[in-house]
Amino acid sequence: MIKKILLGALLLSNSIFAASEVNVYSHRHYDTDKQLFKMFEEKTGIKVNVVKADANALIKRLSSEGEKSPADVLITVDAGRLYQAKSKGLLQAIDSKYLIENIPAKLRDEDNQWFALTKRVRAFVIPKDSNLDENLKTYEDLIKPEYKKMIMVRSSNHIYNQSMLAAVIAHHGEEYALKWAKGVVANLARRPKGNDRYQVKAVANGIGKIGIANTYYVGKMIGNKDLSESEAVKNVKIIFPKFENGGTHINVSGAGVAKYAPNKENAIKFIEFLASPEAQEIFANGNFEYPVVKGMKKNPVVASWGEFKDDTISINTLGKYNAKAVRIFDEAGWR
Ligand SMILES: [Fe+2]
Incomplete structure (x- = not known):
């Protein structure tokens, strides 16, 4: 009898365990x-x-x-x-x-x-003492000739960039997206390499003036044990750009x-x-x-970066245009 009860309890606990994960x-x-x-x-x-x-x-x-x-x-x-x-x-x-x-x-x-x-927000990082933010307001602005040799960004292999270009396609179509990608390439300070934090560091170190990065990396660099990050981030600020007919690119x-x-x-x-x-x-x-x-x-650090309006497009669009974005990057020579 006791054996039976024990067995029953064991089976019960096993079944609870199996269902409880x-x-x-x-x-x-x-x-x-x-x-x-x-x-x-x-x-x-x-x-x-x-x-x-x-x-x-x-x-x-x-x-x-x-x-x-x-x-x-x-x-x-x-x-x-x-x-x-x-x-x-x-x-x-x-x-x-x-x-x-x-x-x-x-x-x-x-x-x-x-x-x-x-x-998460894909934004621009510029030197703290820069006044670029007076005129640099949109993603479209990036291709203006006045930003020649200024932009730094990671490779087009990365999905963060593919989703950003997908948003450009959603707003302006493929033809403009190609023009935009070529325009960004023409304004690069160096060939695309490194991750987002690498761009932030390069802005702090004067290699270029505009880094494209997800803002949470800036947060993670503050007070980081790695001094190359925590020191660099003291010398930059964030711009929340928007699309001309939309808001700030979010993922x-x-x-x-x-x-x-x-x-x-x-x-x-x-x-x-x-x-x-x-x-x-x-x-x-x-x-x-x-x-x-x-x-x-909001986290106080995040709040200190200021306000922005989410882009108007559905996040579904980023996936829908991914293949097109990859092809356009290739054609534009954004490696
Ligand atoms: Fe990330």
Whole structure:
């Protein structure tokens, strides 16, 4: 009898255990994410198992694992990649009233297969003592001859640039996008190389005057143990450019539920948690990004950079025009 009860209890606890986990494939490597996953575990008793790799590797892995994939949630750091995961049939529609009501339509997939969780801004960094910001107001301005030998930017292989050019295509069409890409190349201070932080450092060190970078890198460089970063960042300031007929280029990190998620309910709970006001404040501000739900307090450093208006185009567009952007970069000679 006792044996039977014990066996029953064991089976029950096993089944609870099996149902109480969520397997997350994530491209985000931030300390705040770890903290949030722990908060979710404490709140719900659902264990969070994380596989970290870059988005391309995770998407490949999901593809090859197919129906047998243990993945429940895919988190990536660019709308273009979320779009790619959806196009390959790796995600499924998420049925969540909370997410639909709280995350604006232009920040989620058209079929609700993924939702943005943070917003990031691709902006310009200039020397602190420069007055370039008096005239440099738009992305379109970058191709004016007065900015010759000033611009520094990473390679066109990187999806942040591909998404930025996709936004140019969305606003002006392909013909202008090619003209714009060629114009930026003509104004480069050096050939595209390094990451975003590298451009910020180069602005501080006088190699060029305009660096294109995601603003959260500036936040991460402040007070960094690496003095080449923390010292450099003291000598720069951020301009939030806009598109002539739109706003400032934003991108997102976001999450989707995997097509064959074994723990689908937990996956939805997990994404809803990351979009909850409590988590949003930590998730976005911890990495100097912006929350996607309204009414959150801004990190003081982020607030000190000033205000901007989000671009008007849907984030879905960035993925849709990715292939075109890659081709135009190639034609423009933006390596
Ligand atoms: Fe990044």
